Amino acid sequence: MDLKEKLLSSYLVFEDHVDMDTHIHNLRNDAIKIFEEKGFPTKKEEDWKYTSLNKILKEDYSVFPKQENAIEYNDVKKYFIHDIDSYKIVFIDGKYSSHLSQTTHDGMDICLMSAAFTKPKYRLVIENYFNKAASKDSLSSLNTAFSSEGAYIHIPKNKLVEKPIQIIHFSTGNEAATMLQPRNLVVVDENSHVQIIERHQSLTSNAVLTNSVTEIFANKRAIVDYYKIQNDNSNASLIDNTFIKQKQESVASVHTFSFGGKLTRNNLNFYQEGERIDSTLKGVTIIGDNQHVDHNTLVHHIEPNCESHQDYKGIFDENSTGVFNGKVVVEKEAQKTNAFQANNNILISDKATINTKPQLEIFADDVKCSHGCTIGQLDESALFYMQSRGIPKKEAKALLMYAFSNNVLNSVKIPEMKQRITKIIANKLGVNLGFDL
Amino acid sequence: MLKIDNLHASVEDKSILKGINLEVKPGEVHAIMGPNGSGKSTLASVIAGKEEYEVTKGNITFDGEDIEELAAEERAHKGIFLSFQYPIEIPGVSVTNFIKTAINESRKAKGLEDMPAKDMLKLIREKADLLEIDRKFLSRSLNEGFSGGEKKRNEIFQMAMLDPKLAILDETDSGLDIDALRIVANGVNKLKNKDNAVVVITHYQRLLDYIVPDFVHVLYNGRIVKSGGKELAHELEEKGYDWIKEEVNA
Numbered sequence: 137m138d139l140k141e142k143l144l145s146s147y148l149v150f151e152d153h154v155d156m157d158t159h160i161h162n163l164r165n166d167a168i169k170i171f172e173e174k175g176f177p178t179k180k181e182e183d184w185k186y187t188s189l190n191k192i193l194k195e196d197y198s199v200f201p202k203q204e205n206a207i208e209y210n211d212v213k214k215y216f217i218h219d220i221d222s223y224k225i226v227f228i229d230g231k232y233s234s235h236l237s238q239t240t241h242d243g244m245d246i247c248l249m250s251a252a253f254t255k256p257k258y259r260l261v262i263e264n265y266f267n268k269a270a271s272k273d274s275l276s277s278l279n280t281a282f283s284s285e286g287a288y289i290h291i292p293k294n295k296l297v298e299k300p301i302q303i304i305h306f307s308t309g310n311e312a313a314t315m316l317q318p319r320n321l322v323v324v325d326e327n328s329h330v331q332i333i334e335r336h337q338s339l340t341s342n343a344v345l346t347n348s349v350t351e352i353f354a355n356k357r358a359i360v361d362y363y364k365i366q367n368d369n370s371n372a373s374l375i376d377n378t379f380i381k382q383k384q385e386s387v388a389s390v391h392t393f394s395f396g397g398k399l400t401r402n403n404l405n406f407y408q409e410g411e412r413i414d415s416t417l418k419g420v421t422i423i424g425d426n427q428h429v430d431h432n433t434l435v436h437h438i439e440p441n442c443e444s445h446q447d448y449k450g451i452f453d454e455n456s457t458g459v460f461n462g463k464v465v466v467e468k469e470a471q472k473t474n475a476f477q478a479n480n481n482i483l484i485s486d487k488a489t490i491n492t493k494p495q496l497e498i499f500a501d502d503v504k505c506s507h508g509c510t511i512g513q514l515d516e517s518a519l520f521y522m523q524s525r526g527i528p529k530k531e532a533k534a535l536l537m538y539a540f541s542n543n544v545l546n547s548v549k550i551p552e553m554k555q556r557i558t559k560i561i562a563n564k565l566g567v568n569l570g571f572d573l
Numbered sequence: 574m575l576k577i578d579n580l581h582a583s584v585e586d587k588s589i590l591k592g593i594n595l596e597v598k599p600g601e602v603h604a605i606m607g608p609n610g611s612g613k614s615t616l617a618s619v620i621a622g623k624e625e626y627e628v629t630k631g632n633i634t635f636d637g638e639d640i641e642e643l644a645a646e647e648r649a650h651k652g653i654f655l656s657f658q659y660p661i662e663i664p665g666v667s668v669t670n671f672i673k674t675a676i677n678e679s680r681k682a683k684g685l686e687d688m689p690a691k692d693m694l695k696l697i698r699e700k701a702d703l704l705e706i707d708r709k710f711l712s713r714s715l716n717e718g719f720s721g722g723e724k725k726r727n728e729i730f731q732m733a734m735l736d737p738k739l740a741i742l743d744e745t746d747s748g749l750d751i752d753a754l755r756i757v758a759n760g761v762n763k764l765k766n767k768d769n770a771v772v773v774i775t776h777y778q779r780l781l782d783y784i785v786p787d788f789v790h791v792l793y794n795g796r797i798v799k800s801g802g803k804e805l806a807h808e809l810e811e812k813g814y815d816w817i818k819e820e821v822n823a
């Protein structure tokens with residue numbers, strides 16, 4: 137049985153067992169129909185031209201999470217940013233781990249989707265927001281049909297959440313192959329500010345496929361900073377579908393750090409539904425082996441006087457492949473839009489490839505849009521310069537790569553997070569530089 | 574200290590150095606002059622270990638050791654420093670972080686611990702003051718957007734930090750205004766002692782008024798065609814290179 141059939145038949149079993157109100161139930165039914173009709177995307181679709189799911193779909197995934205596996209905090213501590221105080225929402229094989237988590241209902245809700253789906257006090261938020269930002273593509277729809285667990289974050293107005301929130305999805309590999317479909321909802325009301333760090337981590341080398349959907353709503357003047365750490369092991373694949381709806385004067389940023397995993401596809405979509413909105417999409421990708429990272433971004437400028445800043449850096453070694461497909465749509469009403477996009481790449485090996493494609497669809501006339509992409513090698517004369525000052529070639533290369541990523545790293549607002557990323561990069565490059573950039 | 578014997582070097586099969594002989598002893602200052610394109614920077618790069626240049630004949634020894642097989646960083650660790658004619662811009666790495674890395678990598682190579690942060694800071698301040706470099710300057714990206722003169726001054730700042738045995742200064746004077754020239758030259762002179770040596774590559778007598786050479790060499794068409802004392806520089810300033818070219822071609 138192929139994965140699609142397996143999912144469709146599992147859906148029937150699944151839907152009988154969940155206890156939901158009819159609103160959600162209807163959403164799911166619609167969603168599974170979309171998936172049934174469209175199936176998994178193939179390379180024939182323009183948006184998937186350079187990313188093939190064929191290989192990873194061949195695994196015999198178990199599609200329902202089994203019993204929770206116990207994990208000791210000390211064994212997985214290193215996957216947390218553990219030197220800061222934070223809220224934690226942690227899942228093990230798709231099930232909530234209360235043991236590793238630290239949630240709250242004190243003046244805000246930092247908790248679970250399973251609770252939000254079933255408890256009456258969340259009904260209004262779910263009705264107003266759930267599945268209101270996600271697109272109706274096949275993978276997001278598949279996630280909607282199976283959505284049962286994930287992080288639920290609702291910050292009411294005028295609240296500065298002082299601690300960052302870490303969302304971590306562990307998979308233990310107690311099945312030969314596991315498919316996970318976490319579903320996160322983040323609603324940040326007027327004037328509130330929140331920082332979120334998200335990570336997917338498998339703890340064995342068994343195959344994992346995660347098809348995740350995160351919906352984020354930044355209401356009027358809200359500030360949302362979202363960081364994704366993608367440094368999973370070589371049999372773990374991730375399809376990350378993130379949708380952000382912003383209202384007037386809100387500021388939202390997503391930083392994606394992709395250093396590991398077999399195949400990673402980031403579908404990152406921003407919708408600007410108000411004036412004077414600011415959106416930032418940044419990423420650093422450093423991969424090797426046969427790894428593949430695909431950034432597919434969309435910024436939809438709908439109203440006037442808004443800005444968007446995209447800055448993606450990629451370093452590709454060995455046989456790795458990268459894709460950057462950045463789409464910016466500026467509607468006719470969206471005058472005085474300022475949209476900036478940059479994608480810079482370094483190919484370390486001559487077997488590595490990058491496909492980069494900006495797509496600008498501009499229907500307004502008074503706008504400033506710029507985009508630029510570069511593909512290059514490490515600068516040999518810079519390497520010699522550094523070596524001549526006593527910095528060995530390996531370290532010199534690493535320094536150049538850091539420097540290359542520096543613009544993106546510098547806009548990380550949590551210092552410990554920035555330090556961690558710097559460390560991950562240093563580990564990856566096998567160097568130990570005596571400072572943080 | 575440095576002994577170059579019948580050195581031939583080429584790049585992409587184009588022969589550039591065609592038999593250089595040069596010996597530099599501790600405590601000495603040598604000046605290398607010569608027309609554009611004669612091979613001065615190539616010689617400097619070959620000594621510093623640029624891989625692009627292939628040594629086809631002859632050899633270079635430093636403190637008695639043949640350095641041909643050594644990587645550029647290993648030569649730096651032995652005490653060879655090259656101030657670039659065209660310093661490279663490295664966006665995203667500050668002057669401070671760069672020099673810290675350079676110093677600690679050299680220490681690592683010698684089996685020493687990293688320099689304590691306090692000592693490093695003190696040393697940076699001391700050398701920045703010596704070259705009258707504004708502290709703010711040190712947090713900027715290395716050479717990025719620096720003026721020509723600022724780049725050169727920064728090269729000498731790095732030299733001061735690294736305290737090499739042999740410093741090769743490739744047209745460090747070009748791009749410096751009169752005050753900067755004096756500051757940089759004073760800096761070099763302060764660092765000078767009986768155990769180290771300096772090779773200055775220059776087109777102008779002006780620099781040699783400050784950094785007074787023991788020997789002046791003329792490089793022409795890949796060879797040192799004339800050597801003399803500091804008065805040779807004056808002669809060149811006055812008469813140009815034609816008479817030397819004529820002598821060589823005769």
Ligand SMILES: Nc1ncnc2c1ncn2[C@@H]1O[C@H](COP(=O)(O)OP(=O)(O)OP(=O)(O)O)[C@@H](O)[C@H]1O
Nearest residue numbers: 584585587589608609610611612613614615616625
């Ligand atoms: N990488 C290279 N590829 C090709 N030719 C080169 C390369 N490097 C140097 N050359 C050539 O070698 C010759 C010597 O160059 P070099 O830079 O050493 O001259 P120079 O004496 O330093 O000149 P200047 O006074 O103008 O600085 C020149 O003809 C130059 O074009």
Ligand SMILES: [Mg+2]
Nearest residue numbers: 613614615658
């Ligand atoms: Mg030169």
